[in-house]
Each structure stands twice: as structure tokens, then as C-alpha cells.
Amino acid sequence: MSYRRSLMRRFPTNLQNLAIIGLGFPVIGLNVWVLSQFFRYFEHLITVLTIAALIAFLLNYPVKILERIHFRRLPAIVVVLLITLALLTILGVTVVPNALEQTTELVKQVPEWIRASNENINAWEEWGKGKGLLLDFNVLRSQINAKIDTQLQIIGAEVVGLAVGTLSGAIDTLSIIVLSIYMLLYGDKLWLGIVSILPDRIKLPLSDSLRLNFQNFFISQLLLGTFMASVLTPTFFFLRVPFGLSFAIFIGASELIPFIGASLGIGLVTVLIMLKNFGLGISVLIAAVVVQQIKDNLLAPKLMGEFIGLNPIAILICLLAGGQIAGLLGIIVSVPIAGTIKGTIDKMRQLSLNSFSQTEYAGESVDIEQD
Template sequence: MHKSNKVLNWWNLMTPVARAVTIALVAPLLVLNAWAISSIFDYFHSLLVILIAASLLTFLLNYPVSFMQAHGATRGRAAIVVFLFTLSIFLGLGVTLVPLAIEQAQQLVLRLPEWFDSGQRQLFLLNDQIESAGFPINLDILAEQITDRLKSSLQGITGEVLNLAVFTVTSLLDLLLTLVLTFYLLQHSDRLWQSLIEWLPTSIRQPFSQTLRLSFQNFFFGQLISATLMGSTLTIIFLVMRVPFGLLFGLTIGTMALVPFGGSVGIAIVTLLVALRDIGVGVEVLIAALIVQQIVENLIAPRVIGSVTGLNPVWVFLAILTGARVGGLLGVVIAVPTAVVVKSALVALRSPTPVIVTPADHAAISQPNTIAEKPEQKAKEIASSQPVES
């Protein structure tokens, strides 16, 4: 009997009181370990951010490198070509779109006070129409409170925009280190990964490696496809609709869509900002963004990448909150695929055989028609397929 089965049987044989005592003893240790890991992460935050960011870039770029290797190119030559091509794309975006987006962001910050005043006037007009219709509702106080809070928040946003140049200078060294580490990881990632998984037991090396790869692959490619389609499509739509700062708003929604639920938050923020200036245009922006979001997330992305995580949306949300608390923005990025790996490990511990469940298996389990047939039905089919003796 496997060790996991022994642990599960031991847990099932325990009385409820014994289980409660065990949980009470183990829970503080888990909390203490989590606090220690968080403290270590905070101390080595800069180094870990560089390492994890370079690892994620290497993971994504490893697919074209492997494709070129399959067609006869050496690992080193393929890594150089892919790295230079990716770097040229980033430089092109940095020269064209990024300066325009930063310029529009600065203009938006300057115009936000006017938009707040416009939003306050629209609330006053709405209040007058409601009072003229005979409804005992007064929005004047609400309008003043909303305007005051938004203006106070504007001061913080303005300070962050003014410090944007300083932030860019201080992060330049980290960016260069990340690019250099990515370049070397692309050339030697296969041998490095093999040396790492050799520390694991032989029986779970391949299942763990496959589960980890599929979890991150499905998540990142799914989010990347959704974010790219949403960002590019909404940018074009906003420019056609002549929405103020359409390029900035489209890129903002697309960037936030890289994180689960980020696209919805971005749509809400953009709609609120546009509605401050003109509530009619805000409604049009909301309708267009929701239509594009539903098409991308429910029709296009699932057909291209299939099931992304296999996690319940509640667990996805909790994983994002935990990742944000522990690792900030980088924790948000890796929270969901990490949660998928943890769930697969827990499912493997409960199963009678030590098999790690992949995200594709989670998706199959959620669809009853794709599961193996019932034993009775299978037995009938086998019996019907046997030749009848005369």
C-alpha cells in the first residue's frame, strides 16, 4: 500500500476529536511556515522577481525554440534567433505604442478634474429629473461625496505619474538582468530543469513535470490570447468610436486581462472614467467592451486553447488574493497556475494510485459525457460483442 493511502486510512480511522486536535496542532505550524516564506520573499524580493520573470519568459519562449530544434536547428542558435526576435518586438512596441500611451496617460491626469466636474453636473441634472418626476431621492450629497473622494484619489495618481520617470530609471538594471538571465536560461533550461527534478522520487518526476508544464502552459497561453484579442479589438473599436484616450483605454483593458477577472475590472474603470465626461459615451463603451469580452472569453479563446485551469472561479479568486498578498503583481501572475498544481497534488494524494491529475483531466471530470462509461453499460457492450455459440 502506498504511503498516501496509509495517511488517508489513518485520517479516516481517527475520531472527530482526534481530527480537531490534529488540525489545531498543525494549523499554527502552517501559518508560521507561511509567514516565514513571506518574510524571505520580502527580503529577497528584487532577486526573486528577476528570477521568476526570467523563468516565465523562458517558459514562453521555449516553445518556438523547441519548434526550431525539431526542424534541425541547434539549441544555442534557436535560442539566439528567438531571443533577438522577441527583443525586437519589445523594442518596437516601446518605441511606438508605449510613448503614445504614456502621453495619453499624462493628458488624462490633467483632464480628470474637468471630468469630475462634468460627472458632478450630470448627477445634478439626473437629480433634477428624478425630483421633477416625483421621486423623493436626493443625489446632491452623494454627488459631492463621490467628487471629493475621486479628487483625493486623483492626487495620489498624479504623484505616481510624476514619479514614472524615476521608477523607469531605477528598474532599468532589473530589466537588463532579467533579459540577460532569460537569454542564458533559453540555452540551458532543459539541463537545468532535469537537474532540479532529479531531487524528486523517480515515480513522480514525469507526472509532476507534465502537470507543471500543462498548468502554466494552459493558463499563460489562454490569458495571453484573451488579453491580446481584447486589447487590440477594443483599441480599434474605441478609435473608431472616437472615445477620448481610446488607445490608452484599450491597452489598459488588454493589459489587465492578463490576470483573471482583470478584464472585467478594467472595463469597469474605463466605463466609469468615460461616463464622467459623457454618460452616453460611457454606456456605449460598456456595451462594446462587454460584447467583445463575451465573444473572446466564451467563443474564441476556449476553441483555441481549450480548458485553461479546471478550477472553480471561487478558488481562482482566492488564489489571486493570496498571490497579491504574498508576492504583489508577480504573485497575481503565478497564483492561478500554482493553485492548479497544488490541486493536482491534493487529488493525487487522495487517489488510490499515485497519478498526478492534469488540467485536462479536471476539465474532463467536469463533463459527465466524457467520463468512462458505467460498468453495467460497458459489460452489456462487451457481452453483445461476443459471438453467440450455436
């Protein structure tokens, strides 16, 4: 009898939980769809603002360091901007022209590499026949030939798009630079104005979590990407990898995609090189994986720590959702956004527990004094 009563008492609670879950998923799905439509409508504006905000986040870190050594904010911003401009000029004179030249030549040679891969497939078929294996790669060969035509069309479209979009790209770059400077100068006031409408218990946790997850995360990712590109460039040169500089920079830039970017970049580079030389592709894969393991096991724990604090499954879901909503930009910022939300909630809970503990301690002290 008592078991039946307890079961009846639990039934409304279980039904309420099921109702919340049942209604929650459609609401979340609807919100994701609304966000994706909103982003598509304002895609260009959101992209420019997001890139400018990320640059301001990154540059604000050295500005804060200079402020700690008794620089005023305006001179600190000027010094950081001048140093950044000098570094970009050095890269623009040394690395960028070579990388662009290699990338242009690579794009032209990819169809030839794909054609050459047919010979490798024939060699595998002959090897299989010698071992008594019936290997048929006709389907794969037809797919490769289809890829050739597609690649040639893409190259033509890219050339036309580059000629048409040069002026627009220059305007966007100038807009991003100006917005980044203004965000450095007045971003704090703007942020305080935005969070002023939030309750007091959310303001500080949200600000701290946003700084931790965006500023620290992207600084760490840039440093890790720079390490990958810097180490792989001489490694690929030693292995005599064609277009090694472009491949190394591509793998380093892939590090901006959280947690899986470097692996995807290494995989794509390996496949491309295997089209030309299978053995060289294996060597590139081994070298890149070794460098990646050094980065993941020695550098990443020291730079990144545990400030994201997300479950790996949650990270993959965030990446998929971000890509669905906002494409590549959504993939890049999805994990920091999720980390910001989680960090804000955790800090709010911690503040609530501390406040409750202090209240309880104060109540116990009053009771002791009364006794």
C-alpha cells in the same frame, strides 16, 4: 448494542479528523504569513526572477517548435530572440509612443473628469426632483472632491517617482533580459538539478504540470489579451472614445490577471469614461462585454481547455491569497501555482493507480499460468 459499538469505533477516527483539521488551518495560516514576510523581504529579487522566468517560459515554446523542425537549440534561441526583438522594435516605434502619450494625457485629465462628474450628479438630482424623487448625492459629491485632491497628489508623486526610478527601471529591465536569455540556455539543466533532490514519483508529474500550467496558461492569456486589445482599439476609435488606445491596451493587459482581470479592466474603464460622458460609458461597456463574450465562448475554450482544472471558489481563494502574499505579482501567478500543485497530485495518483493495476494484472496472470 451493535450501533453503540460501531459508534464507539468511529469516535477515534472522527476525533482524529477533527484534530487534523483543527491543527491544519493554523499551520496553513502560519505558512501564508511566513511566505508574505519572506516575499516582502526579498520582494525586488523575487519579482525580477519571476518575470524573467515567465519570459523564458513563453519564449521556450517557439524554441521547442523550431527544435521539432530540426533546429539545434542554440540557433533556435537566436532566431526566437531576433524575432522577439524585431516585434518589440515595431511595437516600440508604432504603438508604444502613442499609448504613452495618451496615458500621460489621461492621467492629467482624470481630475477634470472627476470635477465634471459633479455636473452629472446635479443632473441626476434635478431629474429625480422632476420625477418626485428626493435624491441626495452630497456624500458622493464629497467623496468625489476628496478623490480630486488625492489624484492630484498621486500625479505629483508619480512624476517624481518616474524621474528617480528611471535608472533603476533600466537596470531591472536589463537584468530581466539577461536572466531570461540565460534561463533559455541553461534553464533545463538548472531545473533538472533542482528536481533531482525530489523522489522519482514526483519529478515527472511536477515537471509536466509546471510546463502545462505556466507555459500554456500564460501563452493563452497573452493571446486572449492581444485579441481583446486588437479588437477594442478600432471599436473605441469608431465610438470616438477619448484615449481609446490606452483603454484598449489596459483591458488587454488586465487579461493577465486570471479569470477576473478582463472584467475588472472593463469595469474600471467604463467608470472612468462615465465620469466624462455617461452615455459613451454605456456604449463602451456594451461593446467591451460583447468582445469579452466572443473571447470567453469561442477563443478561450480552444486555447485554454481544462488544463487548470480548479473549482471557481478555489480560484477566488487563490487570487485573494496571492494578492495578500505578493500583491499584483501574486495575483497573476497564484492560479498557475495552484494548478501546478493540483496537476502534480492528480498525476501522482494516476501513476499510482496505473502501477497498482499493472501489479494486480501481473499477479492474476501468474495465477492463471500456475493453474
